Amino acid sequence: MKAFVVEKLEDKKFTSSIKEIDIPEIGEDEVLIKASYSSLNYKDALSSVGNPGVTKVFPHVTGIDVSGIIEKSNSKDFIRGNKVLVTGYDLGMNTNGGHQEYVKVPAKWVIKIPDNLTEEEIMTYGTAGLTAALSINELEENGIKSGKILVTGATGGVGSIAVSILSKLNYEVVAITGKKDKEEFLKTLGANKVILRDEFDIKNRKPLLSEEFDGVIDTVGGDFLAHSLKLIKHSGVATCCGLTSSFELNTNVFPFILRGIRLIGIDSVEIALEKKEKIWNKIANEYKITNIDKLVTKIDLSDIKQAYENILSSKSIGRYLVKI
Structure with missing residues (x-):
């Protein structure tokens, strides 16, 4: 073969x-x-x-x-x-x-x-789609069922699918990308606003910033995740699943102890088969995207x-x- x-x-x-x-x-x-x-x-x-x-x-x-x-x-x-x-x-x-x-x-x-997905469709999602769906599922299960969500690394596999699913679920989606020529692409996927990577003030050393996002789906790690944590509203949630920016996280405890935010790691590799089946069924139904x-x-x-x-x-x- x-x-x-x-x-x-x-x-x-x-x-x-x-x-x-x-x-x-x-x-x-x-x-x-x-x-x-x-x-x-x-x-x-x-x-x-x-x-x-x-x-x-x-x-x-x-x-x-x-x-x-x-x-x-x-x-x-x-x-x-x-x-x-x-x-x-x-x-x-x-x-x-x-x-x-x-x-x-x-x-x-x-x-x-699942019955309403083909072999081609399910691999269109693949691990990236599973990871995006797991991230969104964690937002929902932790009370973030609406509101403004920031997605980092938005043109990547996980990020682009996350933008699409969040848009379908009627969240307000803000996407970060380093690719200026892909702003329109992200908007066609459902992003309400696109922030260029250079405009995201990751060098700002203030321990907290104005509350802006109900949740964050981070796919890149490093200073992008650290900066995002400072912008999350009280009781908000961030998920993290990637490290293309960096595997290190230089942050402080203020967002956690003053705003009660939660940071949830996403693993799509070793999770129980039953949870994978649950999320694939969500992808086949309420998370299924038409674009x-x-x-x-x-x-x-x-x-x-x-x-x-x-x-x-x-x-x-x-x-x-x-x-x-």
């Missing part, structure tokens, strides 16, 4: 290409998925250049997402022909991922695709290498959908 394979040439030197590899054999409580679609995520791009925090096992097939049809099953929970998806866990990290024609995984990682095609670039295996370069150089917009 065909697969997008990353190989280690020597220390800190890697190469990637499409190769013919063997179709894997499944063991007890495993399934073999005939892949239909996958996607690209920042973590995939890091894996493709040998980032040791993501992948240590080489040769390696990237792809932390996959949707498809069960080809073989050694599990009582799945039969041949079931339409399924896998996101998270070790898929695409040190276990060969979704950028291959057949994918072997433990059955406990697998979810049946998803506006933020998707469709590619195949041969386009992955260039797409990774775009992601790592911050040139990518929205989502990459990979047809296998």
Whole structure:
């Protein structure tokens, strides 16, 4: 079968290409998925250049997402022909991922695709969509069911889907981006206002600023998250899921003890399967967006290498959908 394979040439030197590899054999409580679609995520791009925090096992097939049809099953929970998806866990990290024609995984990682989503649609969301939906779900479950929401890194996969879902749910959405030429794009997704990254005063060292936002969905971390916390209204909520700006957070306790705000971390990798199923069902229903095609670039295996370069150089917009 065909697969997008990353190989280690020597220390800190890697190469990637499409190769013919063997179709894997499944063991007890495993399934073999005939892949239909996958996607690209920042973590995939890091894996493709040998980032040791993501992948240590080489040769390696990237792809932390996959949707498809069960080809073989050694599990009582799945039969041949079931339409399924896998996101998270070790898929695409040190276990060969979704950028291959057949994918072997433990059955406990697998979810049946909700009836009103296709294999293509669900991979249009992928891990980025799951992360965005988890973030919005946390806002709702913590009492932020309306109001003004700030989204950082808004042209990225998580950010762009978050903007779209929030708009559908009738929040007032303020989007931050470093790409001036994408202001109109964000407004077509539903942003009410766009702030350019250089205009967001992250160098301001005041411990608190005027209350402006009911909630924040942060996808970049670092000083952008730290500055956002100072702008949240009393009893507001911030979620964080990314670190493209920085993994460090230099902040103070005033927003937490004087305004009672909450900062909630979002993990889409190791959460319980039951919670993943709940959020995918929300994506299939109340969170389902009609403008998803506006933020998707469709590619195949041969386009992955260039797409990774775009992601790592911050040139990518929205989502990459990979047809296998």
